[in-house]
Amino acid sequence: LAKTTQPISMDSYEGQEVNITCSHNNIATNDYITWYQQFPSQGPRFIIQGYKTKVTNEVASLFIPADRKSSTLSLPRVSLSDTAVYYCLVGDGVFNKFYFGSGTKLNVKP
Amino acid sequence: DGGITQSPKYLFRKEGQNVTLSCEQNLNHDAMYWYRQDPGQGLRLIYYSQIVNDFQKGDIAEGYSVSREKKESFPLTVTSAQKNPTAFYLCASSLGVGSTDTQYFGPGTRLTVL
Numbered sequence: 001l002a003k004t005t006q007p008i009s010m011d012s013y014e015g016q017e018v019n020i021t022c023s024h025n026n027i028a029t030n031d032y033i034t035w036y037q038q039f040p041s042q043g044p045r046f047i048i049q050g051y052k053t054k055v056t057n058e059v060a061s062l063f064i065p066a067d068r069k070s071s072t073l074s075l076p077r078v079s080l081s082d083t084a085v086y087y088c089l090v091g092d093g094v095f096n097k098f099y100f101g102s103g104t105k106l107n108v109k110p
Numbered sequence: 111d112g113g114i115t116q117s118p119k120y121l122f123r124k125e126g127q128n129v130t131l132s133c134e135q136n137l138n139h140d141a142m143y144w145y146r147q148d149p150g151q152g153l154r155l156i157y158y159s160q161i162v163n164d165f166q167k168g169d170i171a172e173g174y175s176v177s178r179e180k181k182e183s184f185p186l187t188v189t190s191a192q193k194n195p196t197a198f199y200l201c202a203s204s205l206g207v208g209s210t211d212t213q214y215f216g217p218g219t220r221l222t223v224l
Contacts, residue, residue: 032209032210043202
């Protein structure tokens with residue numbers, strides 16, 4: 001099962017760039033890496049998805065090294081509203097089930 | 111307005127009673143999921159369904175049951191066999207169950223068993 005490992009929590013200040021790294025040593029060849037954001041008492045929301053190298057959208061960038069055993073979500077110039085839990089997700093690769101780890105709780109301070 | 115709806119937002123039940131949580135989507139998605147989230151924890155997969163009339167157990171299916179009679183609906187029943195049912199329940203849907211299929215989540219139902 002392609003499980004993931006992330007830091008439990010991170011602190012940052014407004015305006016800083018935040019990088020959250022996820023380890024997924026058993027990722028399968030056809031698996032994509034997806035990141036979600038969750039605010040308290042709400043459902044997770046899709047942020048970004050990638051397969052290799054770098055992907056960028058209007059809210060984040062995703063960096064994936066050649067071996068794909070890890071990935072890094074980069075949030076540029078965070079604000080207080082970015083305080084949330086961030087989940088790294090990879091497919092099972094066999095049964096196509098998804099594994100949500102415990103996520104990383106990002107706390108942005110003023 | 112497309113999306114996923116879950117009802118009710120808060121639900122209280124007495125111990126020993128079965129309770130059914132509703133999940134409806136109008137996104138025309140084939141796949142639907144149920145997750146459980148405990149305070150400060152991540153999401154754990156209960157059941158998922160790839161197509162109508164078919165569903166598969168997730169990691170913590172014991173004490174739960176589902177049905178998928180319509181594409182739009184995937185209700186979850188929490189039975190009296192579930193030892194600790196108090197939790198936040200999230201329903202999601204996606205076009206398929208592949209690694210690239212983004213899951214769209216509903217607002218969740220917070221179940222409290224008294």
